[in-house]
Amino acid sequence: MEQTYVMIKPDGVARGLMGEILSRIEKKGLKIAAMKLAVMEESKAKEHYAEHAARPFFPGLVEFITSAPSLSLIVEGKDAIKIMRALNGATKPAEAAFGTIRGDFAMDTGRNIVHASDSPEAAAREIKIHFGNDKILSYKRSVDAYLYE
Ligand code: IDP
Numbered sequence: 001m002e003q004t005y006v007m008i009k010p011d012g013v014a015r016g017l018m019g020e021i022l023s024r025i026e027k028k029g030l031k032i033a034a035m036k037l038a039v040m041e042e043s044k045a046k047e048h049y050a051e052h053a054a055r056p057f058f059p060g061l062v063e064f065i066t067s068a069p070s071l072s073l074i075v076e077g078k079d080a081i082k083i084m085r086a087l088n089g090a091t092k093p094a095e096a097a098f099g100t101i102r103g104d105f106a107m108d109t110g111r112n113i114v115h116a117s118d119s120p121e122a123a124a125r126e127i128k129i130h131f132g133n134d135k136i137l138s139y140k141r142s143v144d145a146y147l148y149e
Contacts, residue, residue: 001031001076001077001078001080002076002077002078002079002080002081002120002123003033003074003075003076003080003123003127004074004075004076004080004081004084004116004117004123005072005073005074005075005115005116005117005122005123005126005127005130005131006025006072006073006074006075006084006114006115006116006117007070007071007072007073007114007115007116007130008021008070008071008073008113008114009064009065009070009111009112009113009114009115010064010065010067010068010069010070011064011106011111011112011113012070012071012105012113012114013037013068013069013070013071014068015105015113017105017113018071020105021101021113021114024087024101025073025075025084025087028083028087029077029143029147030075030076030077030080030083030084031075031076031077031141031144032073032074032075032076033073033074033075033076033136033137033138034072034073034074034131034134034136034137035071035072035073035074036071036072036073036130036131036134037069037070037071037072038069038070038072039066039067039068039069039070040065040066040070040072040130041066042062042066044129044130045061045062045065045066046062047129048065048126048129048130049061049062049065057110060110061110064110064111072130072131074127074131074136075116077147078148081116081117081118081119081120081123084116084117085116085118086100087100087101087116088100088101088102088114088115088116089101089102089103090102090103091109091112092109092112093106093107093108093109093112096112101113101114102114
């Protein structure tokens with residue numbers, strides 16, 4: 001099964017949207033393999049968003065991501081990376097379809113509530129940054145027989 005890194009950013013936590021977002025992830029059939037509520041260290045935020053280091057929004061992004069608790073997740077399932085990106089919706093809330101998390105709940109690109117890895121390479125990299133030293137549970141769900149052929 002594929003794993004992806006998902007973050008409910010500080011705006012999603014502060015706005016009381018953790019339950020709503022976790023519910024969408026669970027109802028789709030994806031499995032939550034790990035979950036951690038923490039204020040992200042600045043070094044981890046900079047590493048996570050390293051590809052954007054030269055962009056004008058980078059300092060504000062790092063400041064925001066480290067300003068308050070965020071929820072880090074490892075989400076698992078067949079095609080988990082693609083499915084989580086679809087659940088989140090487009091980066092810019094004005095372009096995000098209704099029915100997606102960003103389309104339903106966000107107003108601005110810098111406050112778009114959620115993150116999900118965009119490739120297998122990014123997922124491996126991001127899981128290592130945020131869960132590197134943690135023991136990740138492996139557990140079975142009986143419902144899987146009804147989600148997968
Ligand atoms: P993604 O989160 O949908 O993968 P990316 O283009 O990788 O989108 O951008 C990473 C994050 O950087 C976005 O989710 C958003 O929080 C922030 N960001 C991207 N572009 C802008 C911008 O123009 N202004 C403010 N923040 C931005």
